[in-house]
Every structure is written in C-alpha cells, then in structure tokens.
Amino acid sequence: xxxxxxxxxxxxxxxxxxxxxxxxxxxxxxxxxxxxxxxxxxxxxxxxxxxxxxxxxxxxxxxxxxxxxxxxxxxxxxxxxxxxxxxxxxxxxxxxxxxxxxxxxxxxxxxxxxxxxxxxxxxxxxxxxxxxxxxxxxxxxxxxxxxxxxxxxxxxxxxxxxxxxxxxxxxxxxxxxxxxxxxxxxxxxxxxxxxxxxxxxxxxxxxxxxxxxxxxxxxxxxxxxxxxxxxxxxxxxxxxxxxxxxxxxxxxxxxxxxxxxxxxxxxxxxxxxxxxxxxxxxxxxxxxxxxxxxxxxxxxxxxxxxxxxxxxxxxxxxxxxxxxxxxxxxxxxxxxxxxxxxxxxxxxxxxxxxxxxxxxxxxxxxxxxxxxxxxxxxxxxxxxxxxxxxxxxxxxxxxxxxxxxxxxxxxxxxxxxxxxxxxxxxxxxxxxxxxxxxxxxxxxxxxxxxxxxxxxxxxxxxxxxxxxxxxxxxxxxxxxxxxxxxxxxxxxxxxxxxxxxxxxxxxxxxxxxxxxxxxxxxxxxxx
Numbered sequence: 001x002x003x004x005x006x007x008x009x010x011x012x013x014x015x016x017x018x019x020x021x022x023x024x025x026x027x028x029x030x031x032x033x034x035x036x037x038x039x040x041x042x043x044x045x046x047x048x049x050x051x052x053x054x055x056x057x058x059x060x061x062x063x064x065x066x067x068x069x070x071x072x073x074x075x076x077x078x079x080x081x082x083x084x085x086x087x088x089x090x091x092x093x094x095x096x097x098x099x100x101x102x103x104x105x106x107x108x109x110x111x112x113x114x115x116x117x118x119x120x121x122x123x124x125x126x127x128x129x130x131x132x133x134x135x136x137x138x139x140x141x142x143x144x145x146x147x148x149x150x151x152x153x154x155x156x157x158x159x160x161x162x163x164x165x166x167x168x169x170x171x172x173x174x175x176x177x178x179x180x181x182x183x184x185x186x187x188x189x190x191x192x193x194x195x196x197x198x199x200x201x202x203x204x205x206x207x208x209x210x211x212x213x214x215x216x217x218x219x220x221x222x223x224x225x226x227x228x229x230x231x232x233x234x235x236x237x238x239x240x241x242x243x244x245x246x247x248x249x250x251x252x253x254x255x256x257x258x259x260x261x262x263x264x265x266x267x268x269x270x271x272x273x274x275x276x277x278x279x280x281x282x283x284x285x286x287x288x289x290x291x292x293x294x295x296x297x298x299x300x301x302x303x304x305x306x307x308x309x310x311x312x313x314x315x316x317x318x319x320x321x322x323x324x325x326x327x328x329x330x331x332x333x334x335x336x337x338x339x340x341x342x343x344x345x346x347x348x349x350x351x352x353x354x355x356x357x358x359x360x361x362x363x364x365x366x367x368x369x370x371x372x373x374x375x376x377x378x379x380x381x382x383x384x385x386x387x388x389x390x391x392x393x394x395x396x397x398x399x400x401x402x403x404x405x406x407x408x409x410x411x412x413x414x415x416x417x418x419x420x421x422x423x424x425x426x427x428x429x430x431x432x433x434x435x436x437x438x439x440x441x442x443x444x445x446x447x448x449x450x451x452x453x454x455x456x457x458x459x460x461x462x463x464x465x466x467x468x469x470x471x472x473x474x475x476x477x478x479x480x481x482x483x484x485x486x487x488x489x490x491x492x493x494x495x496x497x498x499x500x501x502x503x504x505x506x507x508x509x510x511x512x513x514x515x516x517x518x519x520x521x522x523x524x525x526x527x
Contacts, residue, residue, distance in 0.1 A: 002225040004191045006136045006171035015219035025092045027213050032066020034211030035187040039161050042185050049127025050077040056133040057084035062093030063163045064132025069100045079106040081119055116148055123156040131160055131181045134167035141178035142168045150179050162186040166204045174201020190215045192229055197439050199426045227437040235479040236517030238472045239510055251280030252329040252465030259286035259336045261312025264293045266336030269451045269499050271301050273458025276506040279465050285324045287312055316342040330357045332461030334364020335454040343367050352377045357464040361385045361457040369393040375417040381470040383420040383460055391423055411437050420470050430474045438475055442482025446494030455499050456481045484509040
C-alpha cells in the first residue's frame with residue numbers, strides 16, 4: 001500500500017488519464033461512487049437524516065457533486081452548499097454539478113460572510129456533512145470565507161466525511177494550513193497520502209478508507225513511490241513458516257548485550273522479546289554482577305558474564321566481546337548500558353568489527369551520537385531504533401524539527417549513513433539505505449510506558465538472528481510490536497499496559513499476521 005505525496009498523486013492521475021486511456025470524468029465518477037458507498041456503510045443514519053455536501057469549485061467539489069447525486073438517487077435527502085458561483089465551476093466538476101441539478105438537486109451558493117447564517121441553519125438540521133471544499137493541491141493557508149466555513153463545520157458537532165483529504169490539511173506534512181476540517185472519516189482516492197498518517201494528520205483524518213479508483217499500474221511503475229503503509233497482509237506474508245522437522249538451530253542465536261547495575265530490566269525485556277518472537281537461542285551478555293538476575297528471570301536464555309566497571313556497567317574488553325560473538329547470528333546492543341568511555345568504545349568496536357547484523361537502541365544510540373560517522377565503518381546491516389529525543393541527539397536537530405518531518409529525517413539519515421532507521425513514535429517510520437520508507441499503523445497510547453523500546457529491539461534482533469532480510473525484519477518487527485500492543489489494549493485497556501504484556505502476545509501476533517496473509521482458509525497453517 002503506497003503512501004504518496006500530492007505531486008506523486010497528481011502525476012499518477014495525469015498518466016492514468018493522458019497515457020493509459022481512463023477519462024478524467026470516469027475517475028471522478030469512481031471516486032464519488034466509492035465515497036458514497038463508504039458513507040452509507042459507516043453512517044447508516046443518513047437513510048433518515050439529511051446530508052449536507054459542502055463543495056468548492058474544483059475537482060474536490062466535483063467529487064462532492066457525484067456523491068450528492070448518488071446519495072439522492074438512493075433516496076437519501078441531500079443538498080449542496082457551493083462555496084462559489086455556479087459559473088465559476090469548470091470541466092468535470094461542472095459536468096457533475098449539472099447532473100445533480102438536473103435531478104432537482106438543491107444547490108445554495110455561498111460567496112460572502114453574511115450567507116454563513118444559511119450554512120449555520122442547514123448544519124443544525126443535517127445528520128452528516130460531506131467536506132468537498134479543498135483537495136490535495138492546497139499549498140497556502142486557508143483564509144476568508146473558506147476558513148469560516150471550515151470553522152463552522154468543526155463547531156457544529158455533526159459527523160464529517162472528508163473527500164480525499166480534510167480541507168485545509170497539508171497533503172504531505174499533515175499539518176493544518178491555517179485551519180482544517182476535523183473529519184470522522186476520510187475517503188481517500190487511489191492511495192493514502194503522506195500527511196494522513198503523521199501524528200497531526202491522523203487526528204484530522206479520522207478513520208481512513210482507501211478507495212481504488214483504477215489508477216493504472218503502468219502509472220505506478222513510472223512514478224515509483226518510495227513510501228509504503230504497512231498492512232497486516234503484507235507483513236504477514238513475511239512470517240517464515242516452520243518445517244515440522246525443524247530444530248532450534250534452524251532459528252538463529254541472538255546475542256543481547258545490554259544492562260548495567262540498576263538496569264537489568266532493559267536486558268531482560270530485550271531478551272524476552274527475542275525468545276517470544278521465535279529465535280532458536282538467546283544469550284544475555286551483561287556485566288558479570290547481573291548474571292544471577294538474568295539466569296533466574298528467563299530460564300530459557302543462556303548468559304555470558306562480561307567484564308564490568310566498578311559502577312556495574314560494561315568494561316570494554318575486546319577479546320571477551322569477540323568471544324561472546326562466536327556462534328551467534330545477530331546482536332542486539334544498547335538497552336540500559338549507560339554512556340561511558342567503555343560503552344562508547346564498545347559501540348564503535350561492534351560497528352567496526354562485527355560480522356553479524358546489529359540492532360542498536362537506547363544508550364547504544366547515545367554512545368553513537370558522539371560520532372555517527374562511525375556507522376560508515378560497518379560492513380553488515382545495522383538497524384537503529386531511536387525515539388525522537390535520541391534522533392535529535394544523532395542529528396543535532398531540535399526534537400520539534402524531527403517531529404515536524406519524521407519521514408524526511410529518517411530517510412535522510414538512513415541514506416546518508418547507510419543504515420536502517422526505525423524512528424519510533426505514533427506511526428513509526430522505517431527508512432532503508434536506498435531511500436525506501438515504510439510507515440506503521442499499529443500501536444496505541446498505552447504503549448507509552450517503560451521498556452517498550454527494549455521489546456522492539458529484542459524483536460528486531462530476534463528476526464535478524466532468524467535470517468530475515470533487514471528491511472523485512474524492520475517491517476515485520478515494527479508492525480508486530482504495535483500489533484501485540486493492540487492485542488494487549490483490547491484485553492486490558494490502554495492504561496497500565498506493561499512491556500511484558502506485549503512480549504507475551506508476540507506468538508499470538510505472529511499467528512494472526514500469518515493468517516491475515518493466508519486468508520481465512522489458511523488458519524490451520526500456523527507459523
């Protein structure tokens with residue numbers, strides 16, 4: 001499921017129309033048809049309460065006219081507020097406005113502020129508003145009459161369905177341009193837009209329905225969007241099936257290098273996630289004084305006591321580290337290790353010398369932030385999993401700047417340093433060294449608690465240890481992490497979810513994702 005920018009969507013539309021033979025009015029009819037069906041399905045009360053379509057003079061308004069006509073054809077009371085004069089409407093939009101008027105559809109022109117009283121009166125008597133004011137081409141702040149209309153709709157308390165994108169929302173960044181419609185449901189056409197899955201944009205978008213309007217596959221191949229929205233079916237197809245004759249050696253050996261005095265939990269959560277995600281063997285390697293804690297907490301894991309400093313943190317001993325790496329297939333490093341001369345040295349040694357895929361998180365990232373250029377020394381896949389604050393330290397940018405452009409920040413860093421970057425948060429972003437990006441829709445606010453990042457590190461490390469390609473490990477691991485959190489929230493509620501709740505639901509999540517890929521008839525083929 002591609003995520004597209006406004007520019008990419010315009011080009012997809014243009015190519016589909018001009019080169020691959022689908023008339024623009026056909027695309028508009030398909031868009032309106034899909035939106036009308038989504039409205040009736042999501043808001044059945046419109047069968048008995050009026051619908052108000054608030055339309056602009058452009059193609060977004062044209063979609064709205066199609067919706068109004070189709071709803072009226074179903075016997076649903078529907079009328080249009082046109083934020084322009086009829087003579088200003090052109091092209092396909094005019095074609096569909098005319099068709100609505102011909103079936104005795106009511107259209108009220110609203111072109112100045114005194115007429116807003118009419119809008120207010122109609123809002124008070126309708127059961128649903130269809131926002132068809134402004135489309136994806138908006139690139140300047142909404143002002144004047146249009147801004148007033150948006151504010152009236154938002155203040156009305158009436159449910160709102162946005163056509164393609166909430167009017168006033170920046171298509172690429174998901175920020176309101178002055179003001180924006182706060183939709184309950186958005187029916188977007190062709191592909192979801194980048195701004196609809198940002199933290200801010202999702203709040204304005206509401207529930208998102210993606211309508212297939214027949215964008216030509218050849219157009220997609222030409223445009224080649226570089227960003228995708230992860231889906232259960234897509235990531236579920238990545239889950240490796242387990243042969244009946246398999247043994248633990250077939251599923252890798254993860255080395256977890258984590259923990260320090262007072263921070264043993266970080267290592268335990270990371271290791272526990274590695275076990276629950278299906279890794280054949282997991283070894284916890286931490287400062288020697290933690291060995292007894294490690295052994296008693298996860299009896300299924302092995303342990304290696306590592307040299308430690310007087311303060312209970314890692315003491316860099318290159319020979320001991322090299323020995324610990326023997327026989328392993330991936331490394332998860334950083335949770336709870338602290339930042340010291342030794343841990344900074346350990347971070348750099350791993351990057352320069354490891355021949356195993358490496359996940360770096362938490363204090364490992366803070367150690368790396370002292371000189372990110374050492375990433376270029378790595379000869380193996382490296383996955384970084386920063387939260388926005390850690391990303392700010394890695395880049396030297398303010399956290400607010402990171403959050404304002406999460407996708408661009410992740411992509412730029414991954415391509416600059418040749419690593420895989422997992423920028424955590426609502427709608428976690430994954431960026432690959434070749435510039436491809438993925439956005440994750442799973443997870444919930446209940447996961448904003450201690451240890452969740454350590455769990456993700458263990459998941460990613462465990463998948464890499466099992467032989468998943470780095471981008472596949474990131475896609476599956478990030479989606480699964482949020483999915484398991486959603487399972488926990490469904491059972492327990494969001495408040496009070498613990499990292500261990502997510503760990504315990506990883507096998508269930510893997511099974512469910514595998515089934516999503518196989519379809520309902522594949523339920524017997526558990527991973």
